[in-house]
Amino acid sequence: MIAAADPMVPNLHRIQKVTQETSDTFTLALAPSCGRKCPAFRPGQFNMLYVFGVGEVPISISGDPATPETLVHTTRAVGAVTAAMKKMRPGDQLGVRGPYGTEWPVAEAHDRDVVIVAGGIGLAPLRPALYSLLNHRERYGRVVLLYGTRSPEDILYRTEIQKWRSQFDLDVHVTVDRATGKWRGNVGVVTSLIPKAPFDPYHATAFVCGPEIMMRYTILALLKRGVEKDSIHLSMERNMKCAVGFCGHCQIGPLFVCRDGPVFGYPRLEKLLDKREL
Amino acid sequence: MKEMRNLLAEHPFFESLSPTHLDLVAGCGKNVVFEAGRQIFREGEPAEYFYIIRHGKVAIDVYAPGLGNMSIQTLGEGEVLGWSWLVPPYEWRFDARAVELTRAVALDGNCLRGKCEGDNALGFQLLKKFSQVMAQRLEATRMQLLDMYGTSMKGGGRKLS
Numbered sequence A: 001m002i003a004a005a006d007p008m009v010p011n012l013h014r015i016q017k018v019t020q021e022t023s024d025t026f027t028l029a030l031a032p033s034c035g036r037k038c039p040a041f042r043p044g045q046f047n048m049l050y051v052f053g054v055g056e057v058p059i060s061i062s063g064d065p066a067t068p069e070t071l072v073h074t075t076r077a078v079g080a081v082t083a084a085m086k087k088m089r090p091g092d093q094l095g096v097r098g099p100y101g102t103e104w105p106v107a108e109a110h111d112r113d114v115v116i117v118a119g120g121i122g123l124a125p126l127r128p129a130l131y132s133l134l135n136h137r138e139r140y141g142r143v144v145l146l147y148g149t150r151s152p153e154d155i156l157y158r159t160e161i162q163k164w165r166s167q168f169d170l171d172v173h174v175t176v177d178r179a180t181g182k183w184r185g186n187v188g189v190v191t192s193l194i195p196k197a198p199f200d201p202y203h204a205t206a207f208v209c210g211p212e213i214m215m216r217y218t219i220l221a222l223l224k225r226g227v228e229k230d231s232i233h234l235s236m237e238r239n240m241k242c243a244v245g246f247c248g249h250c251q252i253g254p255l256f257v258c259r260d261g262p263v264f265g266y267p268r269l270e271k272l273l274d275k276r277e278l
Numbered sequence B: 001m002k003e004m005r006n007l008l009a010e011h012p013f014f015e016s017l018s019p020t021h022l023d024l025v026a027g028c029g030k031n032v033v034f035e036a037g038r039q040i041f042r043e044g045e046p047a048e049y050f051y052i053i054r055h056g057k058v059a060i061d062v063y064a065p066g067l068g069n070m071s072i073q074t075l076g077e078g079e080v081l082g083w084s085w086l087v088p089p090y091e092w093r094f095d096a097r098a099v100e101l102t103r104a105v106a107l108d109g110n111c112l113r114g115k116c117e118g119d120n121a122l123g124f125q126l127l128k129k130f131s132q133v134m135a136q137r138l139e140a141t142r143m144q145l146l147d148m149y150g151t152s153m154k155g156g157g158r159k160l161s
Helices: A079-084 A122-135 A158-165 A213-224 A266-273 B002-010 B019-026 B110-118 B120-144
Strands: A011-020 A027-030 A046-051 A053-062 A070-074 A094-099 A113-119 A142-149 A169-178 A204-207 A232-235 A264-265 B029-034 B039-041 B049-055 B056-063 B067-076 B095-099 B104-107
Touching: A027 A079, A046 A070, A046 A079, A053 A070, A053 A079, A053 A232, A070 A079, A070 A122, A113 A122, A113 A213, A122 A142, A122 A204, A142 B039, A158 A169, A204 A213, A213 A232, A213 A266, A213 B019, A213 B067, A232 A266, A264 A266, A264 B120, B002 B019, B002 B104, B019 B110, B019 B120, B110 B120
Parallel strands: A113 A142, A113 A204, A142 A169, A204 A232
Antiparallel strands: A011 A027, A011 A094, A027 A070, A046 A053, A046 A094, A232 A264, B029 B104, B039 B095, B049 B104, B056 B067, B056 B095
16 A cells, blocks of 8 residues: 655755846756656646755745746745745755645636736746746737836846747736836836736736735726636735645635635635735 | 827827817827937926827936936826926926837927816816826826835745745
């Protein structure tokens, strides 16, 4: 009899590559240490990354689901664990549990326009969805990426965004909160891109990820444009510890973000987003 | 004149304005073109015009000592540049610069204020439209002040994207 794998035990992974994305944001490419296969993941899912002797944090997978042999995670150094992670180099090892959580419903968006709205580091959990859409581009209508960040220096995946911008089958619009005179792109909050973005709101599916306040205003702008509530999907973040629905740290009302999310249809969250106590 | 009226009638900002009022507004307008990089106006200068952007992109800049010129907003096709013509002392509060080749209709603020004094219904219509523009700009500014992309996802134990 084969025992089921303990969901709380991490698997050893070795860092293949570290990419500094911005001053405080970096991307780790990981591969299993002892020749094991990485489990397949779906766009929107996350892993628990364990820096030995420091602690464990949940981080969304930001790589291509079509190439699961390399696990890619982008994160910002904001706490003890991610600060320690930032100092790690190729060859160093860390523990990985996962993948966990729900996915961006890319299959539900077949034959529809897809608008992806990302704020700040929220682009990272959306990148696998974008890869999935581009891997099967013929299945979708217009695909639009609206990305807002603090300044031009904070733009994630800069080279890749330039490549996406040159593609004729993808509309990419980037805006920053403030910029110096050298910046020739848009300045303003990401919601300001929604009214004029090239998609049919009545036949569009929206994937939104970013700080919660950005998502609240984005939802308002999408609804005003005519996108249906059922067609809006969000990725939520909450304090998380176990990632498998045991501990309740990530609870938002009756939902566990780790188990029921992190990707939710907006109707499930509509009543909860406005509750200040949550 | 007819061409100017048609241009304005096609612009979303003047949607719902009556034909009579469109004629009045068109009488104060002229076509303008700004090459990329051209300064359109500077803070403190008299706000003699406002602009209906037909094509291109304009940056609203503010000069910050030590930082130089900072862009705080860009405006594009279908948007309106400038509301200072409507509010005393009729001076620009910010700089404006064409980021790329920009075609616009410049509307003479002095001319329009005169027509609004003579036709209060036109004044009320314009005031309603500019109130919306100002409210949108205020909301956008408040969201920028929140620094919302930088304040979230702090600390360990979160889904850190």
